[in-house]
Amino acid sequence: MIIDCHVHLSTFSYEGLSFSQICDNLVSSMQEHGINHSFIYPDCEPDTGVSDLDITVELVRRHPKLFMLGTASIPVIDSEIIDKLDTLASTGDIIGVKLYPGFELFYPDEDRCHAIYQLCTKHDIPVVFHSGETMSEPWREEYNHPFEIAKVATQFPSLKLIVAHFSQPHIADCRDVILKNPNVYADISGLAHPDVTRICGKDAILSVLEDVATQQPEKILFGTDWPICSVGEHLKLVNSLTVSEKVKTLILSGNAESVFALELDLEGSLKGR
């Protein structure tokens, strides 16, 4: 089984298509690459070209192979969105919450994020942080650096935190934070993109992933950032790691099942709701 933990319904790659059509393209792409399940991340702000929370909830309910995370815009966070996410977590519509530090100017350890962390702790669902490269504006990366995420890990030790994109280009810092903090994980989405390979170096990427996979194999999650990144290249990246088949299986699906607390039913479908 393969689980893609990080995709978006985005018009950037599909100009002129509706989100429903883009969702159908996602399902076709999954079939083509043998992906069993994908987790969709909505945007925290409306009208950005990426599906928002409400649109995504509606589309994911129609597709048993798709799951989604909730999200909130931290600068305008209020009790209304917290109550909404609380309900969506209770009904199983969302299996985690994604935050966008760097895109939005807040640090993950700020008090205004705490209601999200309390909600996710209550439902035992993870928080995913956008991390690393942000809109090609490096000054934004100080808001989502793995060291900032590590502060939350210490404050909320029973909360699971996922660093998206292995915080590229800060992949070595991300590795160190994962290895030091038992409740911090990372997804590999974007790491196989040619620009990222050029900036970080292929050998450096393989080396940090193998470091983590060898010492704490339960910490790496497969993700692609489809549709802006290639699913095939990301599968190739995992298959090129010098690790056992057992560890590759953990990366490709087993870790996502555990971190997101999903279960397989007899037909091989995930049950999270």
Ligand SMILES: [Zn+2]
């Ligand atoms: Zn993404």
